[in-house]
Amino acid sequence: MAGHGMGARRLDPDEMKLAPGQKADVRRVVRLFRPYRGRVALVLVLIALGAASGVVSPFLVREIVDVALPGRDLGLLAWCVGGLVLATAIATALNVSQSMVSTRVGQAVMHDLRVAVYGHLQRMGLGFFTRTRTGEVQSRIFSDIGSMQAVVTSVMTQIVSALAGIIMALVAMTAMDWRLTLFSFVATPLAVWMNRRVGNRRRRIVKARQEKSADLAAGIQESLSVSGILLSTTMGRTQALTDRFAADSRELADLEVASETAGRWNMALFTALMSIIPALTYLLGGYLLVGGDTSITIGTLVAFIALQSSLMPQLNGLLRVSNQISASLALFTRVFEYIDAPVTIADKPDATVLDPRSVRGDVRFEQVDFAYPGSEELTLADVSLLAPAGKHTALVGHTGSGKTTTAYLVARLYDPTAGAVTLDGHDLRDVTMEALAACVGLVSQETYLLHATIAENLRFAAPGASDAELVEACRIAQIHDHIASLPEGYDTMVGERGYRFSGGEKQRIALARTILRDPPVLLLDEATSALDVRTERAMSDALETLGRGRTVISIAHRLSTIRSADQIIVMRGGRIIERGGYEELLAAGGDFAELVAQDETWQDEIRQVEI
Template sequence: MRPYVSGSTPPPADRNDLKTLKTLLPYLWRFKHRVVLALGCLIAAKVAGVTTPLYLKDIVDQLSLPATAAMVPLLALAGYGLARLLSSVLGELRDAIFARVVQGAVRNVAREVFSHLFRLSLRFHLERQTGGMSRDIERGTKGIGFLLNFTVFNILPTLIEIALVVGILLSRYDAWFAIVTFGTIAIYIAFTLTVTEWRTVFRRSMNELDSRANSKAIDALINYETVKYFGNERFETQRYDGNLASWEQSAIKNQVSLSMLNAGQGVIIAVGVTLIMWLAARGVTRGEMTVGDVVLVATFITQLWSPLHFLGFVYREIRHALADMERMFTLLKVGAEVADSAGAVALDARQVSIAFEQVAFGYDAKRQILHDVSFEIPAGHTVAVVGASGAGKSTLSRLLFRFYDASAGRITFNGHDIRQLSQDSLRAHIGIVPQDTVLFNDSIYYNIAYGRPDASREEVIEAARSAHIHDFVMGLPDGYDTTVGERGLKLSGGEKQRVAIARTILKNPPVLVFDEATSALDSRTEKAIQAELLSIAANRTTLIIAHRLSTIAEADCILVMDAGRIIERGTHRELLAAGGRYAEMWRLQQEGEVLEA
């Protein structure tokens, strides 16, 4: 798999439908017995369907004899009825057997794509628009269902029927019947393929513009409050409409080209049918064919041209489905920027010591964030990091979680480079209360229990008590079943922060990261929670990224960062005595608190 690079991931310009089908094949072969059985029913149903006109010919010919010699054609009637019955029953049996294959393949592909997206790096998700990506997955999974259903239920049966009909015509009648039939089909297919290839660019353009419009719309709706704050409803509507206008032009071109294709197909079929019926009429007038033969040929034509006309539509849609599937499978080809090493070991420790050793990192080559950062957090100790915005404080926590890997140096847990540890076990040992808490659009209970989904209700409530949010929750009409809304927008910043704290308390990890965890709280609530945070941090390895210096005065060590470098380190008292940057920050914050009071 290739590593992810910035930007969207459209399907390659040189489409390879065969490669897309090969990607899908393993998902189908998990149900190989059902696939083989369904194909057997398909072939048997088509053989029965093709023999139906033969029995019909015998019935007509026998009924056309002079009255003195006429008899009820019982055998022909019985054969005709049995053939029609088998054709119908076997077709339905094929559908029932293959349904599990289709739905199972769709489910397995969707699950794998969804799981793969979580294996990709934070960089990938920050640089992708979720709305467009979800649309790609939705269209891709629908495309799989369409491809499988219509390949097995339309294309294969039609091809088998064409082969059987041409064979019967060659064996029973003048070669011109088979030549005209096969020639018409060949011209029809060639015309359909050529025009459909030309039209594919319009469909792909429509998909791209549709994803873009959907991404912009979802982005605006997610940021509903921001749009309202600045009164930009008209601006967002115009931007959305601009994308729709481009989509409209592609849609019009798509429809016009479709009409041209349908008209051309109609002309080809009309000419072919006329020629075959002329051959049949000429054969009767010459005494070379009976009325039953005309009925046979007419029935074959009816059976053949109807699905063949539908085949044009199916082929077009299958091409579209392949384009949609290719776009979705492209996501699977994106390699994980951060991946477990071949010999990654699982971390299992109750106490963890952390060390940053000459760590350097930049989100891209043009922007270096950290420069030669080195510090240790002994097991059970607390280290706080302070500094101006953009100093690189939050980047430390992202590297700790291995959302990114350091470009130089290393980070160790109990002396082990975290790149040699499995990501699952590494993250299981860390709990974080982020500055910007995002909640799921579910209940408060669900969001707290997310820290440990197998926790009992009593444990969830106890965690809420520890985060000082239980009383607030019980005061709500629906209590813990209250839905928090999209991204938790129904809760205030402080309420969301306390839910995040409860979630981390419930996880109960040996390493804690507080990334400005109380920044959204008022002073009174902050003091109430601060004691609880210090309590849960006791005997745990804790990294505190702080803005308010009063919250870290008791830390074992305080690091002062500026422009990605550690410029001061020491205890609160040592840094105040040094009279450097930290002392200046402390003085300014104390003055600010006095003014606020």
């Protein structure tokens, strides 16, 4: 962006924050332009010069009418005409120059605002996105900020330009005749009152319109994704979804119409009033002239009407633009709501930067309690455990026992409500997020692949990885042979969310992606749940080889895969109820023995199906 090449400072989201409950106002919008105040000052100077050149012409016209023509002074006439041409040329050049500079500044501000919102959302943590629809986020970044573009790039300069023109014209008109000047503004109070009414109404309509637009975008995001199409087709809801979309689209169209037509009759009345005033000014000026007032001449009256004719559109435009800004503040409020959203997981100012190469991998939970945001019920309660460096710790338990939440706390997707989670004695809250991400690798059961090639998906974790390193990681993950058999190999596009591949293939690609990062701590959240028994056994052997020398914390889907775990943690209701080795816990006859029995029954059923 042009703005950054000249030493401009990127917008800091903290500078754009408002107090709780405060709405966006013009002062906050103006703060967006702080990094570009030098160029904003240049725009203001160009606007002022343009306005000044615009008021020169009426004085030249008065000189022509009152002096040059009655006195048949061709020399003076030529000079005045030349002045008119020069004033027009200068005004045009100044207008083009300020338009180019203001457009660059406006686009730079738009760029900074988008980046500020996106960067802030990147820091919001998993909890925010579990409560917010993806379509809503996209709507605010693209639709809301896109709708604000006209305000940021041109409306601000239109206001300043109109104000400068009004001030210059007002000074010139007053210098010609103060009585005619007062008369020119007789309808202004009525116009301001009508404008405020229209502005408040439009702001409410625009807010409702953007909310409906966000709902529509979220619906499109959900229903026209691969998963959405599969769901609507298999559930026979295609026509119902189309009908609902049509109803929402019609409501949005009605709001668009209401937004565009709000206050049109009021503004039309004011425009008609502004058009009548010059004619009435001729009447008043003629009355003064015929009455023998020597302070007014025909040239003065003609020049005054010329100034008045340029003033009325400026005044009308200023009121219209201020109305537009009033409506646009609803958009700014929606965008600033995201910027104002508190970051729940952030680096401390003095956070520690750990070197992954020196991390041993001791992971410890110290009397940890955890409740998800907005919930008073504890998901984990008084959890204390040690996952020793270089050892394999397995977490098992029924669904909802807290296994995945435990893994999320190790990756610091959430912070504990009470207690502490440490890595080599460092509280994770005291470690930078970037360093922690380099130390802890997570392979989740919710596999996500980018709509890109296999190689690009793998290098998302390690941008500098060589082709040989990609192949090695994929060999360990038992996926290389399949990739090599594809016509385009590692250049194969995976499709949206990886839907060109089976669940097991996606899991193995995701595992290879984590292997590339070579983290000292590896979290496996049912990372082999989508694999068939034979492939899972092969990959389990590979994972055992991979896990040597690093800390592995796995959440077991099939208990037969954790026989070699150094310790097994059994969880129920967010608490640890058993811990020990496989044979030790089996012999104890507790919850683990029950889980193993259920797993063996299920495995027998699978083998019968395969036979």
